[in-house]
Amino acid sequence: MTHELPKLAYSYDSLEPFIDAKTMEVHYSKHHKTYVDKLNAALEKHPELQKKKVEELLMDLNKVPEDIKTAVKNHGGGHFNHTFFWQILKKGTKCKAEIEKAIIKKFGSFDEFKKQFSDKATTLFGSGWVWLVLNKKELEILQTSNQDSPISQNKTPLIALDVWEHAYYLKYQNRRAEYIEAFFNVINWDKVNEFFKK
Numbered sequence: 626m627t628h629e630l631p632k633l634a635y636s637y638d639s640l641e642p643f644i645d646a647k648t649m650e651v652h653y654s655k656h657h658k659t660y661v662d663k664l665n666a667a668l669e670k671h672p673e674l675q676k677k678k679v680e681e682l683l684m685d686l687n688k689v690p691e692d693i694k695t696a697v698k699n700h701g702g703g704h705f706n707h708t709f710f711w712q713i714l715k716k717g718t719k720c721k722a723e724i725e726k727a728i729i730k731k732f733g734s735f736d737e738f739k740k741q742f743s744d745k746a747t748t749l750f751g752s753g754w755v756w757l758v759l760n761k762k763e764l765e766i767l768q769t770s771n772q773d774s775p776i777s778q779n780k781t782p783l784i785a786l787d788v789w790e791h792a793y794y795l796k797y798q799n800r801r802a803e804y805i806e807a808f809f810n811v812i813n814w815d816k817v818n819e820f821f822k823k
């Protein structure tokens with residue numbers, strides 16, 4: 626079995642103007658695809674691992690043989706993180722229901738959550754991701770470097786924001802803060818709530 630680029634559930638232009646169609650196209654069909662291809666290439670050296678889900682590999686990186694561990698962490702992480710990211714993007718949903726209650730309970734208000742999340746995204750040095758995760762049963766905002774994934778720390782992702790330059794540079798260039806602000810218009814809160822309830 627080889628890993629495959631998952632189908633995108635919407636068209637490249639459906640997040641306009643917040644995330645532009647060209648960025649979506651390049652990000653999905655080039656960047657994400659490259660992670661999938663490189664993960665598959667690494668696993669060719671260890672066919673016994675080819676039937677494992679990428680989640681299984683990432684949740685137990687210590688079991689991955691040393692010669693491909695870095696490749697699995699980077700490219701397997703890239704594959705998992707992007708697959709997750711595409712799912713939590715949609716225009717026009719509202720933070721409501723269980724996830725809204727939990728956010729207010731943890732951060733005091735939605736605005737305070739947005740501020741803390743945005744600060745972590747703005748201050749992340751270099752390439753990486755910012756996440757809202759469940760750590761045990763607690764909500765937590767988390768930064769990860771490169772393509773490191775929260776599931777390798779035994780944390781459950783609820784929201785992901787890709788802050789690699791490839792995620793925003795075509796439209797926003799160096800204006801990362803504008804991209805972060807725009808991101809809050811395309812969080813699929815229905816999906817986030819679904820992940821939260823699981």
Ligand code: MN
Binds near residue numbers: 652656707787789791
């Ligand atoms: Mn990316």
